[in-house]
Amino acid sequence: xxxxxxxxxxxxxxxxxxxxxxxxxxxxxxxxxxxxxxxxxxxxxxxxxxxxxxxxxxxxxxxxxxxxxxxxxxxxxxxxxxxxxxxxxxxxxxxxxxxxxxxxxxxxxxxxxxxxxxxxxxxxxxxxxxxx
Numbered sequence: 442x443x444x445x446x447x448x449x450x451x452x453x454x455x456x457x458x459x460x461x462x463x464x465x466x467x468x469x470x471x472x473x474x475x476x477x478x479x480x481x482x483x484x485x486x487x488x489x490x491x492x493x494x495x496x497x498x499x500x501x502x503x504x505x506x507x508x509x510x511x512x513x514x515x516x517x518x519x520x521x522x523x524x525x526x527x528x529x530x531x532x533x534x535x536x537x538x539x540x541x542x543x544x545x546x547x548x549x550x551x552x553x554x555x556x557x558x559x560x561x562x563x564x565x566x567x568x569x570x571x572x573x
Contacts, residue, residue: 442571447476456505460494481554484531495519517557527551
């Protein structure tokens with residue numbers, strides 16, 4: 442299930458991370474996704490507003506659409522993971538991030554996506570429901 446979500450988001454290239462700012466939803470465009478040791482991860486800068494909002498309310502939603510006209514929606518918790526190995530993997534997977542971040546620098550944050558439910562839908566195929 443997690444592999445299917447990872448593959449979808451990786452292939453789509455970009456996704457929208459929805460976080461809550463009090464009672465107002467905020468849309469954060471993202472492109473980082475990793476699957477490591479059976480866990481889904483995203484990256485954020487701990488100094489940016491999105492990371493601060495995740496820290497105050499870890500309930501997030503992701504939305505993305507691929508070139509085949511399918512879309513993914515996922516509701517989950519984004520929980521910060523201090524695993525330096527995952528920080529290294531994320532920065533190696535997205536080398537452009539290395540210009541600004543280093544593993545363990547206090548700015549790099551990786552969040553595990555868990556306790557999630559996702560759907561992959563289209564106008565051509567039945568909806569697929571996934572739990573992760």
